[in-house]
Amino acid sequence: xxxxxxxGEIEYIQVMDETGNVDQSLFxxxxxxxxxxxxxxxxxxxRANDAKTLSLQRQGRAVTYAPLLGEEATQIGSAYAxxxxxxxxxxxxxxxxxxxxxxxxxxxxxxxxxxxxxxPKDVNGEAIIVPVATQMPHAVGxxxxxxxxxxxxxxIVYVGDGGTSEGDFYEALNFAGVWKxxxxxxxxxxxxxxxxxxxxxxxxxxxAQKAFAAGIGGVxxxxxxxxxxxxxxxxxxxxxxxxxxxxxxxxxxxxxHTTADxxxxxxxxxxxxxxxxxxxxxxxxxYLVRKGLWNxxxxxxxSEQQSKEIDDAVERxxxxxxxxxxxxxxxxxxxxxxxxxxxxxxxxxxxxxxxxK
Amino acid sequence: MQANMxxxxxxxxxxxxxxxxxxxxxxxxxxxxxxxxxxxEGLLDKFGEQRVMDTPLAESGILGASxxxxxxxxxxxxxxxxxxxxxLGFGQxxxxxxxxxxxxxxSFPVPMVVRTPVSGGIRTLExxxxxxxxxxxxxxxxxxxxxxxxxxxxxxMLRAMKMNDPVVFLEPTKLxxxxxxxxxxxxxxxxxxxxDITRKGEALTVxxxxxxxxxxxxxxxxxxxDAEIIDLRTINPLxxxxxxxxxxxxxxxxxxHEASLSFGVGAEVAARIAEKAIFELDAPIVRVASPSLPYxxxxxxxxxxxxxxxxxxxxxxxxxx
Numbered sequence: 119x120x121x122x123x124x125x126g127e128i129e130y131i132q133v134m135d136e137t138g139n140v141d142q143s144l145f146x147x148x149x150x151x152x153x154x155x156x157x158x159x160x161x162x163x164x165r166a167n168d169a170k171t172l173s174l175q176r177q178g179r180a181v182t183y184a185p186l187l188g189e190e191a192t193q194i195g196s197a198y199a200x201x202x203x204x205x206x207x208x209x210x211x212x213x214x215x216x217x218x219x220x221x222x223x224x225x226x227x228x229x230x231x232x233x234x235x236x237x238p239k240d241v242n243g244e245a246i247i248v249p250v251a252t253q254m255p256h257a258v259g260x261x262x263x264x265x266x267x268x269x270x271x272x273x274i275v276y277v278g279d280g281g282t283s284e285g286d287f288y289e290a291l292n293f294a295g296v297w298k299x300x301x302x303x304x305x306x307x308x309x310x311x312x313x314x315x316x317x318x319x320x321x322x323x324x325x326a327q328k329a330f331a332a333g334i335g336g337v338x339x340x341x342x343x344x345x346x347x348x349x350x351x352x353x354x355x356x357x358x359x360x361x362x363x364x365x366x367x368x369x370x371x372x373x374x375h376t377t378a379d380x381x382x383x384x385x386x387x388x389x390x391x392x393x394x395x396x397x398x399x400x401x402x403x404x405y406l407v408r409k410g411l412w413n414x415x416x417x418x419x420x421s422e423q424q425s426k427e428i429d430d431a432v433e434r435x436x437x438x439x440x441x442x443x444x445x446x447x448x449x450x451x452x453x454x455x456x457x458x459x460x461x462x463x464x465x466x467x468x469x470x471x472x473x474x475k
Numbered sequence: 476m477q478a479n480m481x482x483x484x485x486x487x488x489x490x491x492x493x494x495x496x497x498x499x500x501x502x503x504x505x506x507x508x509x510x511x512x513x514x515x516e517g518l519l520d521k522f523g524e525q526r527v528m529d530t531p532l533a534e535s536g537i538l539g540a541s542x543x544x545x546x547x548x549x550x551x552x553x554x555x556x557x558x559x560x561x562x563l564g565f566g567q568x569x570x571x572x573x574x575x576x577x578x579x580x581x582s583f584p585v586p587m588v589v590r591t592p593v594s595g596g597i598r599t600l601e602x603x604x605x606x607x608x609x610x611x612x613x614x615x616x617x618x619x620x621x622x623x624x625x626x627x628x629x630x631x632m633l634r635a636m637k638m639n640d641p642v643v644f645l646e647p648t649k650l651x652x653x654x655x656x657x658x659x660x661x662x663x664x665x666x667x668x669x670x671d672i673t674r675k676g677e678a679l680t681v682x683x684x685x686x687x688x689x690x691x692x693x694x695x696x697x698x699x700x701d702a703e704i705i706d707l708r709t710i711n712p713l714x715x716x717x718x719x720x721x722x723x724x725x726x727x728x729x730x731x732h733e734a735s736l737s738f739g740v741g742a743e744v745a746a747r748i749a750e751k752a753i754f755e756l757d758a759p760i761v762r763v764a765s766p767s768l769p770y771x772x773x774x775x776x777x778x779x780x781x782x783x784x785x786x787x788x789x790x791x792x793x794x795x796x
Contacts, residue, residue, distance in 0.1 A: 205547070236582050244546055245579050249570055255539025256546065256571070263547030266499070266525060286567075289536030296531055448581045449616055451639040454668060454712030457615075 126330045128323075128366075131350055132340035136396050138404030146349045155411055157198050157344050158402045161190040162417070163424045164214035165399065167223070170428050171213070171230050175377045179436075180230040184211045188342075188372030189308055191398030194218055195347025196304050196367070199355055200274055205243035205264070207257040207275040209250065211306065215276070216241065223431030228438055235438070243273060251281040254290030254303070261299035261362070272300045272358040274351070280311025282325050291332035291364070300358035302351060303329075307341065308371035313384035326366035334362050341367030342398040370396070442470050476660045481651045483625035483658055484514050484590075487632035488552065490662045492522055495550060498636055501528040501537060502554030502590075511556055512592055512651055538564035538589065542571050545585040550636065555591040558645070559602030565610075572641040573616030588635045588642045593621070594686045594733050596649040596780055598773040603648075605770060606685070606734035609743075611643045612711035618667060619710040621645040623688035625656040627708055630665030638667065645710075647686045654689075670714035672721070676703035679727035679793055682718060682744055684708060687731045687763075687781060694786045700794065710740055715747055722748045726757035727793040731786055736764040758796030761789045 133144045168187055174180040186193060193214030200206060206219055216226060221241045228235060229246065237245050243260050247253035257275035264271045281287055282305060294301050305325050309316040322328060326336030337354075339346040347367050354363035370393035374381050381390075406412035446461040447453055453461070464470060478486065492498045500515060500522075506529040509516030519527040530537050534555055541551040555561040561568075568589070575585045595604030612619045618640050622628035628646070635642040673692065678700055683691045684707040695702045703721050707714065722728050728748055730741040741762040748760060763781050771779050 234578050235580050237579050239582060244543075245575070245583060247571075249566065252535075252539060252566060252570060255536050255567065256543035258536075259540035259543025259545075259549075259551070260547040261543075262540065263544050263549045266549065267547075285533075286535055286539060289531075289533040290539065292531050292533065293536050293540055444580055445577065448579075449577045450618065450712075451576075451584065456712050456715050459715075 124330070126327070128326045128336055128338050130338045131346045132343050133345040133349060134343045134401055134405060136401050138401045138408065140345070140405065144349065146345065146352060148352070149345065149348065151406070151409055151411055153198070154345070154402065155406060157194050157348070158399070158406060158412070159420055160194045160198070160214070160218050161344065161399050161402065162420060164190045164194060164217055166421060166424050167213060167217060167226070167428055170432065171227070172373070172377065174227075174230070174432065181232045182376050182378050183230055184376045185373040186211050186213050188393065188398065189306060189369045190214055191344035192304070192306050192341040192347050192367040192369045195344040196274065196351040196365070199348050199351035201355070203269070203271045204355065205260055205271055205273045206241070207243050207253050207260065207273060208246055209253055209276045209278060209281065209306075210246050210248050211278070212276050223427060224434040227432050227435035231435060231438070233438060233440060251277055251284030251286040253277070254281070254286050255293065257301060258290045258293045258297065258299055261294070261301040262297055264300055272302060272355045274302045274304060274355070276304045276306055278311060279305065279307040279309060279316050279319055279325060280314065282328060283319055288328070288331070291329060291334065294362040295332035295334045298361040301362035302354040302358060303362065303364045304351065305364060305366040306369065307366055308369050310371050310375065310381070310385065312375040312379060315385070324366060326364050329364035334364065336364035336366065338366040338368060341369030342396050344398060344402055369398070476658060477655045478625045478629070478658050479652045479655045480622070480625045480628045480646065481512060481514050483629040484632055484646065485516060485518070487629040488515065488518060489521065491633055491636040492518070492526065494662070495636065497548060497550045498552060499526045499528065499544065499549055500552050500554065501530050501541065503530060503532055503537075503556050505529060505554050510554060512648065514590070514646070515554065534560050534564035535567055538567040538572070541587050541589070542567055542575070542585055545587045545641075546575070546583055550586045552588045552590060552636065555589065557603045558591045558593040558605040558607050561591050561607065568611065568617060568641070568643070569614050573614055576640070577616055584639045585641045586639045588632070588644050590644045590646060592648040592651070593645040594647045594649060595770060595776055596686060598776060601772065604776070606732070608645055608710045609734060609739050612740070616641070617711065618642040619645065620667060620708060621647065621685045621710060622708060623647065623650060623685055623706055626658045627665050627671065629658055630663050631667065631708065633662050634664040634667050637664070642667070645685070649686045650689070665708070668709050668712045668714060670717040671706045671708055672703060672717065673706050674702065674704040676701040677725060678702060679729065679790065680705060680721040680725045681729045681731060681790070682707065683731040684710065686733045690783055691731055691786060694783050694790065698787060698790060700790060702790070713743065713747070718744060718748065719752050722752050723755045726755060727796075728756070728760045729763060729786070729789045729793055730760065731763040731781060731789070733765055733780060735767045736762060737767040739764055758793040761793050763789045
């Protein structure tokens with residue numbers, strides 16, 4: 119006897135193509151042009167914000183930074199689908215999601231200056247996580263806590279294409295499948311993990327299909343199509359009560375991995391040019407212009423307004439006064455005597471008198 | 476109630492879970508099977524599978540999910556089946572559990588108690604006998620406790636479950652069922668960060684914890700030496716005050732632990748005494764520990780672990796100096 123022990127297929131969704139034409143049969147019922155306009159403004163904002171941080175880094179006013187250029191649709195589309203009560207778990211490149219979730223801008227500039235002060239808890243479930251996939255099990259635990267506490271909240275976690283190779287990615291999906299937690303995994307597949315291309319990251323045809331091994335569903339979308347990303351995320355959130363979903367967003371990192379690497383060293387310009395033509399903002403703009411909802415003058419005014427907000431935030435962030443005591447006093451819920459002794463030693467003997475230099 | 480360490484911890488978990496519904500247990504084989512050492516026996520029946528979860532077999536997943544639960548308002552008590560397997564989740568502990576409160580200036584505390592059996596002497600398979608306390612103490616951010624008696628195990632566990640911090644709770648397998656003690660049935664707490672002077676003495680100070688404690692007590696009793704015996708109970712943060720006071724009083728110090736000698740807890744304790752009390756010592760500090768090598772296969776265990784002879788000779792050495 120021979121029979122199929124498992125069957126599965128990964129659907130690929132694109133709603134708006136590169137020229138801004140929309141497939142009406144797939145257009146989400148709860149979206150309208152005003153909402154698309156709103157998403158577009160957030161995408162512009164995310165891009166402007168990104169350019170500013172990059173420029174601050176180049177001026178020595180920010181630490182190593184991971185730009186999001188090219189990934190705006192993946193971030194804004196998925197964040198736009200979240201409800202207020204939903205919990206967002208970032209990796210390290212989701213500045214656009216933070217923006218949409220309402221994280222005060224100066225907080226972000228503070229972070230990229232090297233300070234993480236009092237992250238507001240209502241914006242997201244956890245802080246920026248650097249080791250590419252360790253946030254995945256956290257998200258599962260958080261999602262479990264929502265069910266346990268009978269809360270109507272879904273956890274949305276981000277991971278990159280490189281992160282899907284990590285053990286924690288697989289362990290987390292496996293836990294999520296067994297526990298059937300309200301979780302949405304956004305794979306922000308920007309096709310390059312520093313210098314390693316997607317093809318060398320995994321032999322799997324899609325990253326979404328990794329969900330199958332954990333007994334959960336997956337879908338792949340055009341990650342440069344903000345409507346497709348919104349739709350897939352919204353659908354996943356809507357059915358999260360019945361279990362988790364993996365949404366792979368196929369996008370492209372137009373910039374460097376971080377300010378510490380030079381992508382021209384490892385990838386061909388021709389490839390970048392192809393993806394520049396698939397710019398996630400250009401197609402939405404074309405759509406809105408055709409509908410008479412947007413023009414260059416409006417774009418100019420919006421950008422000026424956003425630049426002003428950004429500059430104000432940078433100024434506020436740069437006024438921040440650091441407190442070296444705070445690294446000692448926040449390690450535990452109390453200050454152990456041995457640590458207090460080390461703090462006293464530093465203060466009494468003026469180790470900080472030259473500002474740590 | 477008469478309790479060995481297994482029943483004492485089991486009792487503490489039950490009392491903690493009764494008083495705080497945010498406490499959930501998770502781990503491999505902790506539910507139906509009650510844990511491979513039976514520490515969680517009966518708790519699944521009492522609290523249901525929402526609170527006592529048999530998890531898939533993945534240590535990083537268990538510890539990472541626990542971090543997430545803690546961030547979302549629960550107080551997880553994960554069990555890692557053996558300390559040797561906990562290294563698979565080491566990153567979750569050092570990169571996240573230990574750092575979260577500090578990096579976010581206390582806006583994201585991580586209240587959790589990670590339980591794991593430690594140390595050897597019971598002829599187990601490879602990776603079932605590690606003494607990892609120094610690793611977890613070194614980076615800061617994790618509280619590390621290791622009881623040596625049923626009384627302390629219950630009191631430390633009840634305290635740990637109330638702390639808004641990540642606590643690594645190390646349970647010496649050799650002591651799980653070694654002896655029983657009469658302990659209170661009700662909840663009580665043993666202070667974390669406080670060593671216990673289990674015997675007052677004037678001639679020398681013997682500092683130890685975990686599996687070595689019963690042997691130390693035995694050797695001191697048999698030798699008839701007037702030793703002050705300190706059970707650290709909490710490895711991090713270290714109770715430096717108790718250590719220094721005793722060292723200054725007796726002027727002679729032996730430090731005994733099962734973990735291997737180099738870069739161990741004994742080095743930390745000895746260094747603190749050397750820095751702050753060296754002129755009040757009458758003899759060099761002596762450390763007794765396992766040799767600086769990976770834990771051997773069970774056949775060689777008897778040549779590896781510190782024994783009564785080794786401890787006795789160390790005491791003679793500091794007394795004769």
